[in-house]
Amino acid sequence: MARAGLDRNAVLAAATAIADTEGLEALTLAGLARALGVKTPSLYNHVPSLGALQRDLALAGMREANARMTRAAVGLAREDALVAIGLAYRDFARERPGLYAASLRAAPAGDAELQRAGGEVVATVLAVLSGYGLSGDDALHATRGLRAIIHGFVALEAAGGFGLALDLKESLTRLIKAFGKGLERGS
Amino acid sequence: MARAGLDRNAVLAAATAIADTEGLEALTLAGLARALGVKTPSLYNHVPSLGALQRDLALAGMREANARMTRAAVGLAREDALVAIGLAYRDFARERPGLYAASLRAAPAGDAELQRAGGEVVATVLAVLSGYGLSGDDALHATRGLRAIIHGFVALEAAGGFGLALDLKESLTRLIKAFGKGLERGS
DNA sequence: CTCAAAAACTAATGCTATTAGTTTTTACAC
């Protein structure tokens, strides 16, 4: 039957491709097996379950998002750095919609690896905010705020929640800059 | 067989109850029929499909969210009004998690009623922002910004994205106030 | 009291994930 020569990475790559092109909800083991030229149960030689596959996608998504954000912020500080990581995250969501969607609906509770990846994103944001000289609760509230801003904007855009023909990149840039200004004097 | 006496509203109410208590992903026609003491196909006398049911939940969710926000903003202006609608939306997400989740993943494209409900939420936000005397693109960018802030914060909180034992209501209030301050002078 | 519509039912189809058990291929030891 001419072995297909799959391994875990090949399965994961094909799953990512499907999720990014056809949407995460279109990722099924049946369809994935079809795309790989194999019968569905064969996938269980490489992946424990559909849920585990989705979790792996989520982990890959978080890591890629974090990598893009840290790379974007290199050499920048304060407002410039804030805008850079916000736009980098937005680009990630636009270019890898499947990984992005997977990273959103993963349940980090009880999954150390996933929690660690999420923690690294938080650390990136915190690092960028360190340039504002915040301390204690102020820094934590600000971190939450920036994460909420970026996530909220990107999620609404991805869901098609912004109807008008008004430049989206401009909206996000303005929003982040306003937030940055708000950080310069207390709260 | 002693007719169960269902109608569309009874089915919708039971579906809402399941979604709010067990999670939207636990809402299946099979489980819903079980809860109503009826066989699955009987539901099709009242509801066209599972997808249509989810859409109805989404519509109900948007309407309730908007109702709560407008009610919360009555008699308030500027910063106070901003904070009030933000906290009202957060309460909605916490108290009606099923309706909230349904309202997020509905696809408004091609659904006039859903679009209208979404438009009313936008109108509420715009009305609150009118107190800042913004005009043209400034008002539109600001509307996007406030929606992103509120949605982002609430979504991250609902997903358990905020780990620390730091007061969440305080975080959101600070974030919205900072945004309000940013509106007072340009951008 | 009749009768037609509404609401329940049973039976069936096709999709999904998943498990069990079987065959085939490959790689490595000798």
Add this chain to the structure above:
DNA sequence: GTGTAAAAACTAATAGCATTAGTTTTTGAG
């Protein structure tokens, strides 16, 4: 080279899901 054991494919089966078709039962209006 050859034997053997693990890995990777397979077939077959189960269970849950949404959905459709066709049938029976109940109800309410005339």
